[in-house]
Amino acid sequence: MNLIKLFILMVPFYLFLTGCYDKTELEYQAYVVALGVDKGEGDNTFKFTYQIANPETGTAIGGGSSNEPASEIITVEGNDFLTATTTANASVSKKMTLDHTKVLVVSEEVARSDNFLGLMQTASRTTQIRRQVQIIVSKENARDFIKDNKPQLETRPHKYYQLMLERSTETGIVPESDIHRFFQLTEGDADLFLAMYTTATVEKTKNNGTEDEYKAGEIPKKGGNPAEFMGSAVFKEGKMIDVLDGQNTRLALIMDNTLEIDDLLSTYQDPVKEDYKIAGDFSKKSPTKVKIDYRKDVKTTIDVTVPFSFEVLAIPSLVPYSQDEKLREKLKASIEKSLEKKANKLIEKAQKEYGSDPFYWSLYIRNEFASIPDYEKADWNKKIWPNAEVNVDFQMSRLEFGKMVNDSQLNEVRD
Amino acid sequence: MKPDKTLKTREMFAIVALFIGVKLSDTTATLYSQKVQNGFWLSVVVSLIIALPSFFILLHLLKLFKDKNLVELLEILLGKFIGKVVGFTIFLTSFGLLVLDSRNYVEEVKLLYFPESPTTSLYFIFIIVCILTAKRGLESIGSTSWIVLPFIKISMFLLAFLILKEIVWLRIFPIFGNGLDVVLTEGINKASIFSEFILLTIAYTSFRDTKFFRRGSYIGSSVVSLELVFFFLLYALVFDYNSIEKVAYPYHEVTQYVNLGNFFTNVETFFMVFWLSAAFLRFIIYLYLVAMVFGAVFNIKEHESLLLPLGLLTVSSGLLVENTVINELVYREKLLMYSTPLYVLLPYLLWIIKRLRRDLK
Amino acid sequence: MLRFLKNNLKNSSKEDNEKYPSIAKNLDKNVKQLNKMFSSDKNSDFASREFVAQYSNNKINIFYYSTIVNGDKLYTGIIQPLLENVGETLKNVVTLEAIEELSTYEDVIEHINSGYVIIFEDTLDKAFAIDVAQFQHRGIEKSQNESVIKGPKEAFTEALGVNVSLLRKRFHDKQLINESLKVGERSKLEVNLLYVEDLVNNDVLKDVKKRINDIKSDNVRNVEMLEQFLEERPYSIVPSILYTERPDKAATYIEDGYIVILMDNSSACLIVPINFWAFFQSPEDRYLRFLYGNFTRLIRFIAFFITVFISAIYIGVTNYHSEMIPPDLLLAITAARERVPFPLVFEVLLMEIAFELIREAGIRIPNPLGPTIGIVGALILGQAAVDANIISPIVVIIVALSGLTSFAVSDVSMNYSVRLSKYIFITASAWFGMFSLTGAFIVWISYLSSLKSFGVPFFSPVTPTYKSPGNNLFRKALKNEIWRPGNIKPKDIKKKQTE
Incomplete structure (x- = not known):
C-alpha cells in the first residue's frame, strides 16, 4: 500500500519535470x-x-x-x-x-x-x-x-x-x-x-x-x-x-x-440641371429580396428588390427638390433608374464575362433542392446563372432632406 | 431519507447537461457531418429520437423496481449470470468509449493549444484531475457540476450569440444534406453516441429520492437535446456544406473565428477554459460511472477504489492508438456502430421480458 | 506503540485525581491540606483567613485568590455577616446570592481558580463556595476587524458574562439556552454553548458537546484554540468554523438555529455548523437595503475571484496563450518586459511575496512606525523596482490588484485560504497554462464541495439543495426570507409565518 502511495506521489513530480513545453515568454x-x-x-x-x-x-x-x-x-x-x-x-x-x-x-x-x-x-x-x-x-x-x-x-x-x-x-x-x-x-x-x-x-x-x-x-x-x-x-x-x-x-x-455596408455616401446626377450632381446618403434598412423562380429546363427568372432610403446631403444646383412634389418624384425616379442601370450592367458582366455572380445569390435557389447531389447537378455557375433572366428593382422607400428645409437662394443672397 | 445521499434534481440536471451536453463541442459533430454534410443536425435528431425512448423505457422499468440500479435490474430480469454478462458487456463498451473519447479530447487540447507538449503529459494530467475529483464521490461530483454549469452554459451561449451575426440562414438548404436516406442511416448508426444516457442509470439509487433522478433526467435530456441540435445547426450555418466535413473541431473553429468587438479578437482561450472544465467534468462523471458499473458487476462495494486502476488503464490504453484521425474515424466509429443495437434494443428487451414475466404470474 | 503510551498517561492522570483525600471534619486538617495544595508559602496572592463565626461559634477558615476576587464584596457580603449576624445555618447568615456546597477537593480547587471564596467550617465535612470573582477585562469596544458603516458597532470583549449579556440583549427568547461545559484537564475553563432549544438540531448539538468533552488537552485557553480542537480537518486549506467578534452576527446565526460557542478570554465567538457562503457575508449586507446589500456582495465575490485567479491567469495567458491578449496590450507588456531579467513567473512570485511581506510587517509593526511601511512598500517595491527594470509595471498592477481585493474577503481564516489557494493556482498555471489551471480549479471546487462542517455540506444550501432564506451569493428582500437554512436541519424550518 505504501509503495503505491509513494508511486502516486511521484507521478506529479514526474509531470512537473515534463511541464513548460509550450511556454514562451512574451x-x-x-x-x-x-x-x-x-x-x-x-x-x-x-x-x-x-x-x-x-x-x-x-x-x-x-x-x-x-x-x-x-x-x-x-x-x-x-x-x-x-x-x-x-x-x-x-x-x-x-x-x-x-x-x-x-x-x-x-x-x-x-x-x-x-x-x-x-x-x-x-x-x-x-x-x-x-x-x-x-x-x-x-x-x-x-x-x-x-x-x-x-x-x-x-x-x-x-x-x-x-x-x-x-x-x-x-x-x-x-x-x-x-x-x-x-x-x-x-x-x-x-x-x-x-x-x-x-x-x-x-x-x-x-x-x-x-x-x-x-x-x-x-x-x-x-x-x-x-x-x-x-x-x-x-x-x-x-x-x-x-x-x-x-x-x-x-x-x-x-x-x-451576407455582407454589411453602413456608410454609403455618393453622388448622383441631378435630373433637372444635368451639369450638377446631388450628394446623398444611401441606406439599406431591410435586406434585399431575392426571389428565384427555378424550373428545370426552363429559363430561371431572378427578381431582385432592393429597398432603400435616401437622405439628400447636398444640392449644388439649388433646385428646390424639398418643396416640390413633382421634382421630388423626378429625383426619386432618376436615382432609382441610375442605380438600376449600373446594377444591370454589373449583372450582365457577371453573367457573360464571369459566369458566376458576386452577390451570393446561389443561396436563394438552394431550398429548391432536397439534397446536395441534386443541387450540384443543377449547377448554378454553368447552367442556371448565365442563362437566368435577372430583374433588378431599386425601390426608394423614403427621401429625406436632412435638417435644412430649403437651401438659401443664391441669387437672392447675392442681391 | 438517507443522510449521506444529498443529491437532488438540480445536480442530476447538471450531470446530464455536462455528461451529454459537452458533445456539442467535441468531434461528435464531425462524426456526423462526414457523410451527411449540412444536414447533419437532422441526423442528430434521428439519433435522439431513437436513443431517448429506450432511455425513458429504462427509467420506467427502474421506477417499477424501486431502489435498483442498472446492473441489479439486469440481474433481476435476465437472471444472475446473464445479467452479469450483459453488465460486463456494458462496462467493456463504455470503457472502450471512455478510452477513445478521452484520448480524443486530450489530442484536441494538444493540437489546438499545446502543440509542442507530448500527449503523454497532457493525458496524465487530465486523468489525474479526473481521478482526484472522482474520488471525492458522486455527491461532490454533482455539486461541482452544478457550480460550474452556469459558467459553462453562459460561455456557450455567449459564443452562440456572437456567432449569430456570422451565420447565413439559407445555408440550411439543401435541407437533407446528402439525401434523406443518408440522414436516416447515419442517425440510426450513430444512435449509440447517446448510449451514455443508459450508463447514467447505474447511479439511479444514489440520489436522495429516485424521483429526483427521473426528474433530472427528463429535464436534462430534453434541454441537452435542444442544445445539441441548436449548436449543430449553427455549425452547419457557419460552415457551408463543403467545409463542415473538413473541419475537425467545429466548436473550436468557431471560437477562433468570433471576436468580442475589435479589442478582443482572439478569444478562443477564454472559451477553451470553460470547454475544458466541461470536458474534465464529463470524464470525471464517465470514469465514476464506469467504475460503478464494474463495482456492481463484480460486487465490489468500494467502487471508489477502482478509480485509480481504471484511470491509469485508460491512459495506458488510450496511448496505444496511433493518431487522432484513426482513433476518431476508425475505432470510435466502429465501436459506436457495433454498440448501437446493444444500447438501443436492451431496454426494449428488458421491457418485453418484464411483460412476459408478469403474464406468467 | 503511541496508543499504549497514551493509555499509560491517561491512567496516571486518573491516579493523580484519586490522590486527594476527602474533606475532613477537622478544620485544621483541611487547612493544612489546602495550603499544601496551593503552595501557600510561595503563592503570594493565595489568601486565607481564620475567624470564629458568630452564628455557630465554630472556627471558620476562608480561602481565595486575592487578585481575582472583589474585596468589597468579600468583606460586606461574607466576612462581616459571619462575624456579626446570627442565624441557623451558614446559608442564612451570608447575604450573597448563590452558595454552593462542595464535597471534594477537586471542586474546591476549581472554584478557587474561578474566583470563588471557599469557606471551611469546623465540624463540617464539606466546603461552601461563594462567587465573588472579579476578573479584569476590557470594556465593550468598537469592532476592529469587522467594521460596518451602517449597523451596531459593539464587539465582544474578553469576558464571558459580558458576551452572553450582549447576545441576550439581541435575542429575547425564553428558549435561548446558555449551556455551560468545562474544557481542559488541568486548567478547567468554562465553555458556553448558546442556542435556541426548539430550533437547534440535536445531532449537531450532541456532536459539538462530544467533541468538547473529548478534548484531553491540559489547557484550552480561548475560542481561537478551541476552534482548532473542534474542527474535523486540521490540515485542510479551508476553515470549517466561523469566527466572529460581532454579537449581532452571532445573534443572527442563533436565530436560525446555529450554535454559538463562547469562552472567557476571547473577544469573539465560534459559530457552527457553517457553509462556504457565510465566510463572505458581513452583517452589513443585511442592514443595507436590498440592492445596496447585493451590490456589495457582488463586489466581494468579484474581489474573491480576482484575488484567487488574476495572477494565475496572467501567468497562464502570457506564457502559454499570448494570442489571447489584444495586440495593443500585448505589445505594451512585451515592451515592458524586454529589459526585465527574470521569467514572468518568477517576476510575479517575487512581487506576490513582497506583498505578503508588506502585509505581515504591517500587522507586526509597532503602531508609531505604521506610516513608514506604506512609504517603504509603495516606493521601494513599486516605483523603484520598476525603474530598476527588475519587474515590469504591469506585474505591479496585477499583484496590487490581487492584494487589494484579498482584503474584501474579511474573514481571517478564509482570507488565508484564499491567499494560499492563489499560490496553488499560480503553480498550476505556470506548469501547463490554462489547461492545468482549469484542472486545478476543478479539483479545488470538488474538494470544497466534498467538505462538511459538522455534517453540513460546504456548498449547501445551494448544492445540495435545501430550503433556505436564500442568503448565499446574493440575498433576498428581508420579507421574502421565509425559511430557516434547511441544510442545518433546524427543528422548525419556517422563519416567517405566512398566512
Missing part, C-alpha cells in the same frame, strides 16, 4: 502583423513577407529608444506560411507567431495563378492563421505594398490595419474578405468571392471619376499615405479573374445580404 516572440505572398523563384514556391511589429514603438513604459522603426519587414522564399518562418528565423531573433496577423496581402500575380488555392489550404490547417484574417490583393508585389505602406497617423502597423480595414469596409469601397468567407464561397463552388483590392504605387490617375468610380491606384490625391484601398478583386473558384471598381463593389455589397 519577449521571446515576434508578432507578425501582416503577411505577404509573392510568386517565388520556383514553380510552386512563394516569397513570404512578414511584417513584424516592434513592441517598443509607441509605448510610454520601458522608455526604449524611440528611433527604432515601427516594424521590421523580412521576405523569405518558402513553401508555406509556417515553414517559411523558420527560414526567416535565420535573421529574426525571436520565434515568429502568426496569431496576431491581421491581413494576408497577396500580389495580383499570385492571386491569378493556379497555386493560390493550394496555398490557402495550408493556411486553414494551422491554428495560427485565423479565419478572420482579411485577404488583400495588391496590384504590385506584396512586399512592395507592405514596404511602401507608411501611414502617418498610426505609427503601429496593427492599429493601422485594424482601423483602415474597418473604415474602408464600412464605406463599402472594399468588401469584407476574410479567409472564412473565401473558403465558404470557394468550396461552395458557386458565386464569386470579392477580396479587397489595394496598391501603394500610384501609376496613372483617372481624373473624370466620381467619388467611387476608381480602382486602387487611380485616385487623384495628394499627400497622405501612398496605400489605397479601393475596389475588389474577383475570385472565381479560388482564382482571381478580374478587378471591380469601388462603385461596382458597393453595388455588389448592396445586393448581397
Whole structure:
C-alpha cells in the first residue's frame, strides 16, 4: 500500500519535470502583423513577407529608444506560411507567431495563378492563421505594398490595419474578405468571392471619376499615405479573374445580404440641371429580396428588390427638390433608374464575362433542392446563372432632406 | 431519507447537461457531418429520437423496481449470470468509449493549444484531475457540476450569440444534406453516441429520492437535446456544406473565428477554459460511472477504489492508438456502430421480458 | 506503540485525581491540606483567613485568590455577616446570592481558580463556595476587524458574562439556552454553548458537546484554540468554523438555529455548523437595503475571484496563450518586459511575496512606525523596482490588484485560504497554462464541495439543495426570507409565518 502511495506521489513530480513545453515568454516572440505572398523563384514556391511589429514603438513604459522603426519587414522564399518562418528565423531573433496577423496581402500575380488555392489550404490547417484574417490583393508585389505602406497617423502597423480595414469596409469601397468567407464561397463552388483590392504605387490617375468610380491606384490625391484601398478583386473558384471598381463593389455589397455596408455616401446626377450632381446618403434598412423562380429546363427568372432610403446631403444646383412634389418624384425616379442601370450592367458582366455572380445569390435557389447531389447537378455557375433572366428593382422607400428645409437662394443672397 | 445521499434534481440536471451536453463541442459533430454534410443536425435528431425512448423505457422499468440500479435490474430480469454478462458487456463498451473519447479530447487540447507538449503529459494530467475529483464521490461530483454549469452554459451561449451575426440562414438548404436516406442511416448508426444516457442509470439509487433522478433526467435530456441540435445547426450555418466535413473541431473553429468587438479578437482561450472544465467534468462523471458499473458487476462495494486502476488503464490504453484521425474515424466509429443495437434494443428487451414475466404470474 | 503510551498517561492522570483525600471534619486538617495544595508559602496572592463565626461559634477558615476576587464584596457580603449576624445555618447568615456546597477537593480547587471564596467550617465535612470573582477585562469596544458603516458597532470583549449579556440583549427568547461545559484537564475553563432549544438540531448539538468533552488537552485557553480542537480537518486549506467578534452576527446565526460557542478570554465567538457562503457575508449586507446589500456582495465575490485567479491567469495567458491578449496590450507588456531579467513567473512570485511581506510587517509593526511601511512598500517595491527594470509595471498592477481585493474577503481564516489557494493556482498555471489551471480549479471546487462542517455540506444550501432564506451569493428582500437554512436541519424550518 505504501509503495503505491509513494508511486502516486511521484507521478506529479514526474509531470512537473515534463511541464513548460509550450511556454514562451512574451519577449521571446515576434508578432507578425501582416503577411505577404509573392510568386517565388520556383514553380510552386512563394516569397513570404512578414511584417513584424516592434513592441517598443509607441509605448510610454520601458522608455526604449524611440528611433527604432515601427516594424521590421523580412521576405523569405518558402513553401508555406509556417515553414517559411523558420527560414526567416535565420535573421529574426525571436520565434515568429502568426496569431496576431491581421491581413494576408497577396500580389495580383499570385492571386491569378493556379497555386493560390493550394496555398490557402495550408493556411486553414494551422491554428495560427485565423479565419478572420482579411485577404488583400495588391496590384504590385506584396512586399512592395507592405514596404511602401507608411501611414502617418498610426505609427503601429496593427492599429493601422485594424482601423483602415474597418473604415474602408464600412464605406463599402472594399468588401469584407476574410479567409472564412473565401473558403465558404470557394468550396461552395458557386458565386464569386470579392477580396479587397489595394496598391501603394500610384501609376496613372483617372481624373473624370466620381467619388467611387476608381480602382486602387487611380485616385487623384495628394499627400497622405501612398496605400489605397479601393475596389475588389474577383475570385472565381479560388482564382482571381478580374478587378471591380469601388462603385461596382458597393453595388455588389448592396445586393448581397451576407455582407454589411453602413456608410454609403455618393453622388448622383441631378435630373433637372444635368451639369450638377446631388450628394446623398444611401441606406439599406431591410435586406434585399431575392426571389428565384427555378424550373428545370426552363429559363430561371431572378427578381431582385432592393429597398432603400435616401437622405439628400447636398444640392449644388439649388433646385428646390424639398418643396416640390413633382421634382421630388423626378429625383426619386432618376436615382432609382441610375442605380438600376449600373446594377444591370454589373449583372450582365457577371453573367457573360464571369459566369458566376458576386452577390451570393446561389443561396436563394438552394431550398429548391432536397439534397446536395441534386443541387450540384443543377449547377448554378454553368447552367442556371448565365442563362437566368435577372430583374433588378431599386425601390426608394423614403427621401429625406436632412435638417435644412430649403437651401438659401443664391441669387437672392447675392442681391 | 438517507443522510449521506444529498443529491437532488438540480445536480442530476447538471450531470446530464455536462455528461451529454459537452458533445456539442467535441468531434461528435464531425462524426456526423462526414457523410451527411449540412444536414447533419437532422441526423442528430434521428439519433435522439431513437436513443431517448429506450432511455425513458429504462427509467420506467427502474421506477417499477424501486431502489435498483442498472446492473441489479439486469440481474433481476435476465437472471444472475446473464445479467452479469450483459453488465460486463456494458462496462467493456463504455470503457472502450471512455478510452477513445478521452484520448480524443486530450489530442484536441494538444493540437489546438499545446502543440509542442507530448500527449503523454497532457493525458496524465487530465486523468489525474479526473481521478482526484472522482474520488471525492458522486455527491461532490454533482455539486461541482452544478457550480460550474452556469459558467459553462453562459460561455456557450455567449459564443452562440456572437456567432449569430456570422451565420447565413439559407445555408440550411439543401435541407437533407446528402439525401434523406443518408440522414436516416447515419442517425440510426450513430444512435449509440447517446448510449451514455443508459450508463447514467447505474447511479439511479444514489440520489436522495429516485424521483429526483427521473426528474433530472427528463429535464436534462430534453434541454441537452435542444442544445445539441441548436449548436449543430449553427455549425452547419457557419460552415457551408463543403467545409463542415473538413473541419475537425467545429466548436473550436468557431471560437477562433468570433471576436468580442475589435479589442478582443482572439478569444478562443477564454472559451477553451470553460470547454475544458466541461470536458474534465464529463470524464470525471464517465470514469465514476464506469467504475460503478464494474463495482456492481463484480460486487465490489468500494467502487471508489477502482478509480485509480481504471484511470491509469485508460491512459495506458488510450496511448496505444496511433493518431487522432484513426482513433476518431476508425475505432470510435466502429465501436459506436457495433454498440448501437446493444444500447438501443436492451431496454426494449428488458421491457418485453418484464411483460412476459408478469403474464406468467 | 503511541496508543499504549497514551493509555499509560491517561491512567496516571486518573491516579493523580484519586490522590486527594476527602474533606475532613477537622478544620485544621483541611487547612493544612489546602495550603499544601496551593503552595501557600510561595503563592503570594493565595489568601486565607481564620475567624470564629458568630452564628455557630465554630472556627471558620476562608480561602481565595486575592487578585481575582472583589474585596468589597468579600468583606460586606461574607466576612462581616459571619462575624456579626446570627442565624441557623451558614446559608442564612451570608447575604450573597448563590452558595454552593462542595464535597471534594477537586471542586474546591476549581472554584478557587474561578474566583470563588471557599469557606471551611469546623465540624463540617464539606466546603461552601461563594462567587465573588472579579476578573479584569476590557470594556465593550468598537469592532476592529469587522467594521460596518451602517449597523451596531459593539464587539465582544474578553469576558464571558459580558458576551452572553450582549447576545441576550439581541435575542429575547425564553428558549435561548446558555449551556455551560468545562474544557481542559488541568486548567478547567468554562465553555458556553448558546442556542435556541426548539430550533437547534440535536445531532449537531450532541456532536459539538462530544467533541468538547473529548478534548484531553491540559489547557484550552480561548475560542481561537478551541476552534482548532473542534474542527474535523486540521490540515485542510479551508476553515470549517466561523469566527466572529460581532454579537449581532452571532445573534443572527442563533436565530436560525446555529450554535454559538463562547469562552472567557476571547473577544469573539465560534459559530457552527457553517457553509462556504457565510465566510463572505458581513452583517452589513443585511442592514443595507436590498440592492445596496447585493451590490456589495457582488463586489466581494468579484474581489474573491480576482484575488484567487488574476495572477494565475496572467501567468497562464502570457506564457502559454499570448494570442489571447489584444495586440495593443500585448505589445505594451512585451515592451515592458524586454529589459526585465527574470521569467514572468518568477517576476510575479517575487512581487506576490513582497506583498505578503508588506502585509505581515504591517500587522507586526509597532503602531508609531505604521506610516513608514506604506512609504517603504509603495516606493521601494513599486516605483523603484520598476525603474530598476527588475519587474515590469504591469506585474505591479496585477499583484496590487490581487492584494487589494484579498482584503474584501474579511474573514481571517478564509482570507488565508484564499491567499494560499492563489499560490496553488499560480503553480498550476505556470506548469501547463490554462489547461492545468482549469484542472486545478476543478479539483479545488470538488474538494470544497466534498467538505462538511459538522455534517453540513460546504456548498449547501445551494448544492445540495435545501430550503433556505436564500442568503448565499446574493440575498433576498428581508420579507421574502421565509425559511430557516434547511441544510442545518433546524427543528422548525419556517422563519416567517405566512398566512
